[in-house]
Amino acid sequence: MLEVTGLRVAYGGIQAVRGINFHVAEGEMVALIGANGAGKTSTLKALARLLNAAGGSVRFRGEEISKLAPHALVSAGIALVPEGRGVFPRMSIVENLQMGAYCRSDKDAIAADIEHIFGLFPRLKERARQMAGTMSGGEQQMLALGRALMSRPKMLLLDEPSMGLAPIMVQKIFEVIRTVASEGMTVLLVEQNAKLALETSQRGYVMESGEITLTGDAADLLSDPKVRAAYLGE
Amino acid sequence: MDIFIQQIINGLVLGSIYALVALGYTMVYGIMGLINFAHGEVVMIGAMVALTVINLLLGSGLPGVVMALIGLAAAVPVCMATGFAIERIAYRPLRNAPKLAPLITAIGVSIVLQNVAMLVWGRNYHAFPPILPSVDFEVFEATITGVQVAIIAIAALMMIGLTLLVQRTRLGRAMRATAENPSIAQLMGVDTNRIISLTFVIGSSLAAVAGFMVSANYSIAHYYMGFILGLKAFTAAVLGGIGNLAGAMLGGILLGLIESLGAGYIGDLTGGFLGSHYQDVFAFFVLILVLVFRPSGLVGEKVAERA
Numbered sequence: 001m002l003e004v005t006g007l008r009v010a011y012g013g014i015q016a017v018r019g020i021n022f023h024v025a026e027g028e029m030v031a032l033i034g035a036n037g038a039g040k041t042s043t044l045k046a047l048a049r050l051l052n053a054a055g056g057s058v059r060f061r062g063e064e065i066s067k068l069a070p071h072a073l074v075s076a077g078i079a080l081v082p083e084g085r086g087v088f089p090r091m092s093i094v095e096n097l098q099m100g101a102y103c104r105s106d107k108d109a110i111a112a113d114i115e116h117i118f119g120l121f122p123r124l125k126e127r128a129r130q131m132a133g134t135m136s137g138g139e140q141q142m143l144a145l146g147r148a149l150m151s152r153p154k155m156l157l158l159d160e161p162s163m164g165l166a167p168i169m170v171q172k173i174f175e176v177i178r179t180v181a182s183e184g185m186t187v188l189l190v191e192q193n194a195k196l197a198l199e200t201s202q203r204g205y206v207m208e209s210g211e212i213t214l215t216g217d218a219a220d221l222l223s224d225p226k227v228r229a230a231y232l233g234e
Numbered sequence: 235m236d237i238f239i240q241q242i243i244n245g246l247v248l249g250s251i252y253a254l255v256a257l258g259y260t261m262v263y264g265i266m267g268l269i270n271f272a273h274g275e276v277v278m279i280g281a282m283v284a285l286t287v288i289n290l291l292l293g294s295g296l297p298g299v300v301m302a303l304i305g306l307a308a309a310v311p312v313c314m315a316t317g318f319a320i321e322r323i324a325y326r327p328l329r330n331a332p333k334l335a336p337l338i339t340a341i342g343v344s345i346v347l348q349n350v351a352m353l354v355w356g357r358n359y360h361a362f363p364p365i366l367p368s369v370d371f372e373v374f375e376a377t378i379t380g381v382q383v384a385i386i387a388i389a390a391l392m393m394i395g396l397t398l399l400v401q402r403t404r405l406g407r408a409m410r411a412t413a414e415n416p417s418i419a420q421l422m423g424v425d426t427n428r429i430i431s432l433t434f435v436i437g438s439s440l441a442a443v444a445g446f447m448v449s450a451n452y453s454i455a456h457y458y459m460g461f462i463l464g465l466k467a468f469t470a471a472v473l474g475g476i477g478n479l480a481g482a483m484l485g486g487i488l489l490g491l492i493e494s495l496g497a498g499y500i501g502d503l504t505g506g507f508l509g510s511h512y513q514d515v516f517a518f519f520v521l522i523l524v525l526v527f528r529p530s531g532l533v534g535e536k537v538a539e540r541a
Contacts, residue, residue: 050417074423086418088411099411102404103423151423 001026001155001186002047007056009042009210016042018210019056024155029187031197031218033231034207040190041083043207044159047188048080049073061154074103077154081161085144089133093124096132096143100150110150117146120176138169145176155186162193174200194231198222206231239376241498242491247382247451249490250389254444255467256474256482257396258437264477265413265433267333271340272320274464275347276313276438280445281455282351284309285360298365302450309442316347317438318431326427344461351457362453385447392440393483399436400479409433413477462514466493469521475534484532492516 002024009017017039024030034040045051047058049070058066065076073080079100087096097117101110118125121142127135132143141161148156161177162170170193178200181187191197198204198218206214206227214227221227255277262270284305291301324343328336369380400406411419412429419426448463449455470489474481497513524531 048421050420069425070417070420071423071425074421080421082418082421086415086421088414088418090414091407091410095407095410098404099407099419099422099424102408102411147422 001028001061002188003057003059004043004047005057005059007043007046007058008054009039009046009051010054015054016210017046020207020210020212022205022212022215024186024188026186027184028203029181029189029201031194031201031204032188032190032207033192033194033197033204035231036192038207039210040207041159042210044080044083044157044188044190047157048078048082050080074151074153078157079148079151079153079155080157081144081148081159083159083163085137085140087132087135087140087143087147090131093128093130093132093135093143096147097124097150100147103151113150113152117149120179121146136169138165138173141165141169141173142176145173149180153185155188156180158187158189158191160190160192162191162196170196194227195222198227236375237498238495239374241494243373243376243378243382244498245491245494246487247385247490248494249470249487250386251444251447251451251463251486252467252470252490253483253486254389254392254440254447255463256470256486257393257479258441259468259471260474260476260479260482261409261433261437263471264479265409265430266325266329268325268336269340269468269476270320270325270434270437271337271464271468272324272343272347273437273441274460274462274467275344275351276316276320276441276460277445277448277463277467278351278455278457278460279316279347280309280313280442281449281459282355282360282445282457283312284442284446285362285449285455286355288363288365289360292363292365298367301365302446306443306446309446310439313438313442313445314435317434317441321431321434326430344464348457348461355457357457360449360455362449362455364453366450381450385451388443389447392443396436396440397479405429405432466514466517469517469524472531473520473524475531478531478534481531481533488532489517489520492520 004023005021006019007017008015008019020043032040032043042051046053049068053066057064060076060078065073068076088099094114097114101113104110123139124142124146132140145161158177161173174196189197189201198221201218204216204218204221205212206221214221255273258273259270262268287308288301288305291304320343324339325336328339366381371378371383400409408419408424408429411422412424412426416426466489467486470485471482473489474485493513493516496516497510500508500512501510
């Protein structure tokens with residue numbers, strides 16, 4: 001479904017991503033793990049066209065998307081849940097969800113999908129008319145995830161969904177991520193929490209200093225001594 | 235008492251016009267953090283185009299109100315095109331430049347437009363022909379003209395319309411989302427360049443109406459009229475809290491009232507030492523006070539952003 005070849009990202013003269021290759025098959029959940037500064041977020045930002053790649057190709061469902069305008073990506077079927085959540089703080093929960101459905105025009109289905117999101121996250125329903133900026137980090141993460149789902153994407157890109165959240169919130173968020181994935185959603189999950197990411201995914205890629213150094217089935221990576229030493233603190 | 239009521243009426247009329255212009259400043263500031271100092275010139279162009287068209291129609295035998303409406307209908311698209319072009323030509327290339335660059339450019343655009351207007355319409359004052367029916371109403375011993383009633387009513391309608399557009403529609407949501415965080419708005423599929431263009435176009439249409447109102451109410455237009463009017467509307471936007479639509483409306487009305495009452499009573503208060511031609515002092519005195527004591531404006535407060 002997603003095919004990345006030779007992707008490079010540079011800030012000025014500094015190469016953050018040095019020509020990486022990876023792919024995500026349809027219906028698959030893949031983790032991209034690595035330490036802080038390894039280039040994971042830069043990779044996602046380049047995929048979502050928030051950054052211009054310095055080189056390489058990104059094909060989504062057979063089509064080259066690395067030159068698309070950033071706002072065209074949603075219509076192509078990709079939704080990114082950005083690092084730090086990026087909800088619109090001065091818009092209500094409902095309005096944030098409506099923004100997720102910005103590219104859709106099927107009013108009734110949008111209303112039904114909002115109810116569906118409220119079903120996944122009852123907490124959001126309780127606060128439907130509240131400004132998003134007044135919510136806790138975990139609630140904002142729920143909202144960001146719900147908002148991404150509102151576009152009815154074919155693929156979800158998740159950037160550090162566990163960052164800065166209380167363990168109970170992380171659990172709740174990942175429960176929903178698993179549910180969504182089990183319903184057939186293709187997911188690329190970027191996480192610093194390698195254990196959690198690999199336990200949730202089918203396959204994984206390990207990124208180090210802008211390069212992919214290791215790849216394989218999530219279960220194999222979890223038991224790999226190098227991964228255990230570097231990312232699982234053993 | 236009658237003078238007080240009269241000044242209140244004058245202040246509301248002036249304030250309605252300030253509010254319409256201030257909305258243009260505040261919308262652009264809200265969405266891209268830019269103070270579009272050329273906005274006053276768009277008001278001037280609106281007044282000039284309307285006057286030109288009305289003067290062309292003078293011999294046509296059409297009723298005065300119809301001529302005025304045709305003049306206004308001509309001014310709106312010209313101003314929309316001007317606003318669109320200003321953003322496209324002057325500001326868009328500087329989207330990622332340091333903040334000072336577009337600000338200086340805005341002043342440059344303002345000077346360019348003034349000079350173009352001077353070349354097109356000359357240096358002289360243009361009189362608004364007496365085509366509008368002069369109906370006067372008596373309110374508590376004060377007088378309000380039909381034109382003034384129309385100005386207040388139209389300005390109110392436009393402000394209500396804009397508020398509904400921004401708060402209730404998909405386009406309005408996209409505008410607010412772009413104002414809050416343009417990259418996240420793009421992630422939602424919002425073409426932020428298009429939203430920014432539309433913001434300029436909508437602001438410019440308000441400016442066109444305001445320009446028409448100024449020339450109709452004071453019966454005069456001039457290539458330089460946009461400068462001081464623009465500065466005052468900017469003051470109104472800052473008074474209300476720049477970036478905030480309700481603030482711009484409130485700031486506009488308040489500034490109109492302050493100016494009008496100030497000009498009405500400054501003579502008495504200073505024993506005749508200062509006259510009503512010191513009217514302009516009040517706006518800038520207010521600007522200084524706001525910047526010193528409440529830079530965020532009257533209603534410009536931020537929702538707490540936790541986490």
